[in-house]
Amino acid sequence: MSGARRLGVLAVMVAVLVAAGLADRVARPPGASEGADITSQTPYAPPAAAASSAWFCVGATAGDKTVGDGTVVVANTTGAALEGTATVVAVGGMARTVALSVPAADRARLRLAEVAAGPWAAAVVELDGGGAVVELATSGPLGASVTPCASSASPSWHFAEGSTTKDAAMTLSVFNPFPDDAVVDFVFFTDEGTISPASLTGIAIAGRSLLAVNVGESVERRDGVAAMVSARTGRLVAARMQTWDGSAGRKGASVALGSAASGLAWTFPEGFVAEGLAERFQIFNPNSAEAEVEIAFTLENGGAEPLTLRIPARSRLAFSATDDTRVPRGVAHAISVTATNGVGVVVERTVDAAAPADRRGTAITLGSRVEARRWAVAVAGTEPGVVELIVLWNRTGDPTQVSITALADGDELEPAGLAGLEIPARSRRAIVVGDSFQRPDTPLIITASRPVVVERDLFFRAPAPGTGGPPASSAMAMAIPLRESMGP
Numbered sequence: 427m428s429g430a431r432r433l434g435v436l437a438v439m440v441a442v443l444v445a446a447g448l449a450d451r452v453a454r455p456p457g458a459s460e461g462a463d464i465t466s467q468t469p470y471a472p473p474a475a476a477a478s479s480a481w482f483c484v485g486a487t488a489g490d491k492t493v494g495d496g497t498v499v500v501a502n503t504t505g506a507a508l509e510g511t512a513t514v515v516a517v518g519g520m521a522r523t524v525a526l527s528v529p530a531a532d533r534a535r536l537r538l539a540e541v542a543a544g545p546w547a548a549a550v551v552e553l554d555g556g557g558a559v560v561e562l563a564t565s566g567p568l569g570a571s572v573t574p575c576a577s578s579a580s581p582s583w584h585f586a587e588g589s590t591t592k593d594a595a596m597t598l599s600v601f602n603p604f605p606d607d608a609v610v611d612f613v614f615f616t617d618e619g620t621i622s623p624a625s626l627t628g629i630a631i632a633g634r635s636l637l638a639v640n641v642g643e644s645v646e647r648r649d650g651v652a653a654m655v656s657a658r659t660g661r662l663v664a665a666r667m668q669t670w671d672g673s674a675g676r677k678g679a680s681v682a683l684g685s686a687a688s689g690l691a692w693t694f695p696e697g698f699v700a701e702g703l704a705e706r707f708q709i710f711n712p713n714s715a716e717a718e719v720e721i722a723f724t725l726e727n728g729g730a731e732p733l734t735l736r737i738p739a740r741s742r743l744a745f746s747a748t749d750d751t752r753v754p755r756g757v758a759h760a761i762s763v764t765a766t767n768g769v770g771v772v773v774e775r776t777v778d779a780a781a782p783a784d785r786r787g788t789a790i791t792l793g794s795r796v797e798a799r800r801w802a803v804a805v806a807g808t809e810p811g812v813v814e815l816i817v818l819w820n821r822t823g824d825p826t827q828v829s830i831t832a833l834a835d836g837d838e839l840e841p842a843g844l845a846g847l848e849i850p851a852r853s854r855r856a857i858v859v860g861d862s863f864q865r866p867d868t869p870l871i872i873t874a875s876r877p878v879v880v881e882r883d884l885f886f887r888a889p890a891p892g893t894g895g896p897p898a899s900s901a902m903a904m905a906i907p908l909r910e911s912m913g914p
Contacts, residue, residue: 464796465577465578465909465912466578466686467578467580467685467686467687467689468686468794468795468796469574469575469576469577469906470908470909470912471503471556471557471559471908471909472557472577473557473908473909473910474503474555474556474557474910475555475556476555476557477554477555478552478553478555479553479555479558479577480550480552480553480577481500481551481558481560481575481576481577482548482549482551482576482601482603482663483496483498483549483551483560483561483562483575483576484548484549484575484599484600484664484665484683485562485564485573485599485665485681485682485683486546486564486667487539487544487545487546487547487566487667488514488538488539488542488543488545488546488547489544490544490545490546491565491566492566492567493564493566493568493595493667493669493679494564494565494568494667494669494679494681495537495538495564495565495566496537496538496539496547496549496562496564496681497535497536497537497562497564497565498536498538498551498560498561498562499533499535499560499562499563499804499805499869500526500528500533500534500535500536500551500553500558500804501528501532501558501559501561501802501803501804501833501869502528502529502530502531502532502533502534502557502558502833503557503559503802503833503869504530504531504555504556504558506555507527507528507529507530508527508553508554508557508558509526509527509528509553510525510526510527510551510552510553510554511523511524511525511526511551511552512524512526512536512541512549512552513549513550513552514542514547514548514549515548515549515550515603515634516538516542516543516544516545516548516636517544517545517546517547517636520542520543520544521542522542524541526551526553528558529835529836530836531833531834531835531836531837531838532833532834532836533833535867546597546599546636547636548601548603548636548663549562549575550603551575556909557908559574559802559803559804559869559906559908560574560577560804561573561575561803561805561903561906562575562665562681563805564667564679564681565896566679567897568669568671568677568678568679568899569678569679569886569896569897569898569899569900569901570679570884570886570896570899570901571679571680571681571682571789571901572681572805572884572903573681573682573683573903574903574904574906575683576663576683576686578686579603579604579661579662579663580661580662580686581657581661581662582654582655582656582657582687583600583654583655583662583663583664583684583685583686584652584653584654584655584684584685584688584710585598585652585653585654585664585666585682585685585772585774586685586708586709586710586742586772586773586774587652587666587668587708587774587776587790588650588651588652588653588666589648589649589650589668589670590641590645590646590651591647591648591649591674592647592673592674593671593673594642594669594670594676595640595642595668595669595671596640596641596651596666596667596668597638597639597640597641597666597667597668598638598639598641598653598664598665598666599636599637599638599639599664599666599667600631600636600638600639600655600662600664601635601636601637601662601663602631602632602633602634602637602660602661603663604633604660604661605633605634606633606659606660607630607631607632607659608630608633608659608660608661608662609628609629609630609657609658609659609660610631610637610655610656610657610658610660610662611626611656612626612627612629612639612653612654612655613654613656614641614644614651614652614653614654615651615654615712615740615741616645616648616652617649617650617742618648620740621644621645623644625644626639626644628658631660631662650708650742652708652712652741652742652772653666654712655684663683664683664684665681665683666682666684667680667681668680668682668790670788676778676788677786678778678787678788678789678899678900679788679899680790680901682774682790682791682903683792685772685792687770688710688712688713688770688772689765689770689771689772689795690764690768690770691762691763691764691765691795692764692771692772692773692792692793692794692795693760693762693763693793693794693795693819694707694760694762694773694775694793694794694881695794695817695818695854695879695880695881696758696760696815696817696854696856696881696883697753697758697759697760697761697775698756698757698758698759699747699748699753699755700755700756700783701782701783702779702780702781702783703777703778703779703783703785704748704778704779705746705748705753705775705776706744706745706746706748706776707721707744707745707746707747707761707763707773707774707775708742708743708744708774708775708776709735709737709742709743709744709745709763709772710737710741710742710771710772710773711738711740711741711742711743711769711770711772712740712772713769713770714739714740715769716736716738716767716769717736717739717765717769717770718734718735718736718737718765718766718767718769719734719735719764719765719766719771720732720733720763720764720766721734721735721745721761721762721763722761722762722764723752723759723760723761724760724761724762724819724853724854725754725757725758725759726757726758726759726853726854727757728757730752730753730754730759733750733752734766737771747759747761758856760817760819760854761775763793773792773793774793775790775793775902776788776789776790777789777790777900779900784885785813785885785898786888786898786899786900787886787897787898787899787900788900789883789899789900789902790902791881791902792904793904794879794880794881794904796879796907797821797878798878798908798911798912799873799874799876799911800871800872800873800907800908800910800911801871801872801878801880801905801906801907801908802869802870802871802872802908803869803870803905803906804869804906805884806832806859806867806868806869806870806882806884807865807866807867807868808859808860808863808868809864809866809867811886811887811888811889812860812884812885812886812887813884813885813887814859814860814882814884815856815857815858815859815882815883815884815885816830816857816859816870816872816880816881816882816905817854817855817857817880817881817882817883818849818854818855818856818872818874818878818880819849819854819878819879819880819881820849820850820851820854820855820874820876821877821878821879822851823851823852824876825848825849825850826848826849826874826875826876827846827847827874827875828849828873828874829844829845829846829847830844830845830859830870830871830872830873831844831870831871831873832863832865832868832870832871833868833870833871838871839863839868841859841862841863842862842863843861843862844857844859844863849874870882872905877912879904880905881902882902882903882904882905883901884900884901884902885899885900886898886899886900886901
């Protein structure tokens with residue numbers, strides 16, 4: 427931890443060979459309209475028929491196991507092999523491109539440190555077709571985490587959650603994968619006001635280079651920090667690594683892709699508060715007008731009245747589900763946050779787990795902004811010591827049928843008990859995957875007859891001595907929708 431906090435503003439200019447046309451392919455993916463289509467603002471898998479696809483994975487270290495050693499995981503949901511390359515750009519001057527092959531109905535893993543080692547790293551994954559989903563997994567002494575990689579770049583990125591207290595470290599990684607330089611401003615939002623450090627204003631990020639910023643060096647000892655990264659010129663990809671070392675109680679590590687834009691609706695399929703489990707939502711309004719939001723609850727049993735909050739312009743507000751009497755203890759729930767006056771917000775959920783709860787660690791995730799009939803997760807597995815939870819939320823007025831299949835060795839496995847599951851109208855359902863089959867490192871495809879929202883949570887039990895697994899920790903993230911299944 428101390429090494430991470432000593433990291434100041436790190437930048438490195440590297441020359442890497444990226445295939446011609448990368449900028450156009452990523453900034454304007456097949457079927458997406460820049461700035462208008464939501465697919466330019468949220469990760470998604472291009473159709474299998476796409477001529478090519480590209481993904482950006484940011485926010486991990488490459489060999490620095492004191493924070494979060496990164497591994498890129500690619501899941502191929504199609505019936506044909508995908509070929510491509512992975513280019514790893516590391517702070518410290520190293521960059522390297524390697525061939526990448528992803529068999530049909532299977533996955534490929536690439537540990538960043540095996541390609542180009544450095545204190546922080548980013549990866550560009552380019553494939554000769556669509557239908558793949560790409561995630562970044564991290565593991566370190568504070569726990570394991572997972573986040574979707576970005577399927578497009580953006581001129582702005584937003585983070586609602588963050589902390590720079592004595593026990594915490596917040597690092598923003600900003601990657602410019604394109605040939606032209608970008609000029610970037612960092613702005614931070616706390617309960618005590620807005621901070622625009624001179625040292626982080628008008629920073630030039632060279633083409634095909636990575637910048638890592640230790641936020642605690644500019645925003646000291648703040649429990650709540652929202653952040654906005656804005657490019658005056660160029661497009662970027664940004665992610666946050668947040669850690670708590672346990673010295674003040676909270677302990678965990680979370681890597682999370684930022685949000686490319688504020689949005690009018692955010693959904694979180696999974697929620698649960700009980701003794702030892704604390705759940706809170708950070709709502710960030712990066713706009714120049716006040717936002718009015720409604721927080722609505724879907725309880726597994728019973729009902730709850732919605733809550734209305736006002737978020738002042740360019741500020742953040744925390745809502746604690748643990749402390750709110752609308753949320754009953756021991757009853758699973760889903761939550762939606764909707765901007766009712768047309769001013770978008772960015773919403774993240776944080777869960778702290780400690781004894782006597784049956785899980786441990788701190789995990790953070792952005793909400794989902796889309797619904798789809800087909801989703802996939804690349805980082806998955808039900809090996810001993812890991813509990814995998816798939817949570818589905820049917821927000822439509824009709825029941826939906828759901829099936830979960832596993833990708834393994836070129837086949838789509840259909841585990842008993844995971845086919846033909848019914849989710850009633852306006853209901854959620856949580857599925858413990860390990861109750862139906864046990865298999866490590868198995869990507870999943872979730873298929874529904876009507877649009878749903880899907881979240882994947884992983885709970886790591888304490889590993890057996892000498893196994894080298896992550897400590898007891900939690901990881902949560904939304905699944906990645908497949909483009910052809912998005913929409914009504």
